[in-house]
Structures are given as structure tokens and as C-alpha cells.
Amino acid sequence: MQRGDNTLLITGGTRSIGRGRAERFHALGNRAIITARRQELLDDMATAHSGMIRIRADLRDAQSRAALYAQLPTITPSVNLLINNAGFESLLPGSTDFAVSRDIIKTNILSVLELRSRRAASSGISAHGSCGCSRSATLPHE
Known part of the structure; x- marks a missing residue:
């Protein structure tokens, strides 16, 4: 991957590691498309970083992922780097909250698999050339 002139889709791009990555790649001359659940955080990023593209999406929700x-494809013909930061881990040893487990699987695993499998031109994920994928994670804490 070249240093600049890339198109990146950065999920969870408004906080923590995702925000840092979005800001850094954008500063290097890349086209950053960020997603997040909270519109106000997306708006803050757009205000702070002119030209950064934002999409509100909740990766736990199938309809939101489909949208x-x-x-x-209406934004860009292709994405050559997917950086998946959207995700969470809140289960502590001994937890039996299966609703939370399902949300973790949808956000941390299913959304990444879907994005990677939708590399066809109709999804805007590069179907040819190089398309990298990176996944960040945070550890749970009590």
C-alpha cells in the first residue's frame, strides 16, 4: 500500500484507536471514510477534519450494515483498505448475558466478515488490486 492517495473505510473512526488512525491516514493525504453509531461524534470529526467522509452505521444491526x-459505491468506486475498529468486549469471566454476546459477535466478527466478503464492485470494496484489512481490539476491564 502506498503512503497516500488511498481510500480507507475506518469503522469506529470517531473514538480512541479508530479516531487516531482516521486522523493520521487523513493527514497523510488519504481519503478517509469513517463510520460510527453516534452522529454527533461523526459531525465533530467532519468539523475538525475537512474532507473526511462520514457514515452513520451501527454494525450490530443488519439493516444498518446493509445500508x-x-x-x-455512491461515495467511491473502491476502498483499498478496511480498518475495522468498531467493536467492543464487555463480557467478564462467568458472564451469561447472551444478548451482549450476540452484539459482540455481530460487531466484532460478522461485520468484518461481511465487509470482506462484499469486495465486489457493487459494494465499493475493491474487487481487484490490493485491499488490505486491519482489525483493532480492546481488552475488557473490570
């Missing part, structure tokens, strides 16, 4: 996939 994201449908919207990508």
Missing part, C-alpha cells in the same frame, strides 16, 4: 454496503 452501509449500499452507500459505499
Whole structure:
């Protein structure tokens, strides 16, 4: 991957590691498309970083993921780097909250698999050339 002139889709791009990555790649001359659940955080990023593209998406929700996939081709012909920061880990040893477990699986695993499998031109994820994928994670804490 070249240093600049890339198109990146950065999920969870408004906080913590995702925000840092979005800001850094954008500063290097890349086209950053960020997603997040909270519109106000997306708006803050757009205000702070002119030209950064933002899409509100909740990766736990199948309809929201589908809307994201449908919207990508209207924004860019291809994405050559997917950086998946959206995700969480809140289960502590001994937890039996299966609703939380399902949300973790949808956000941390299913959304990444879907984005990677939708590399066809219709989804805006590069179907040819190089398309990298990076996944960040945070550890749970009590």
C-alpha cells in the first residue's frame, strides 16, 4: 500500500484507536471514510477534519450494515483498505448475558466478515488490486 492517495473505510473512526488512525491516514493525504453509531461524534470529526467522509452505521444491526454496503459505491468506486475498529468486549469471566454476546459477535466478527466478503464492485470494496484489512481490539476491564 502506498503512503497516500488511498481510500480507507475506518469503522469506529470517531473514538480512541479508530479516531487516531482516521486522523493520521487523513493527514497523510488519504481519503478517509469513517463510520460510527453516534452522529454527533461523526459531525465533530467532519468539523475538525475537512474532507473526511462520514457514515452513520451501527454494525450490530443488519439493516444498518446493509445500508452501509449500499452507500459505499455512491461515495467511491473502491476502498483499498478496511480498518475495522468498531467493536467492543464487555463480557467478564462467568458472564451469561447472551444478548451482549450476540452484539459482540455481530460487531466484532460478522461485520468484518461481511465487509470482506462484499469486495465486489457493487459494494465499493475493491474487487481487484490490493485491499488490505486491519482489525483493532480492546481488552475488557473490570
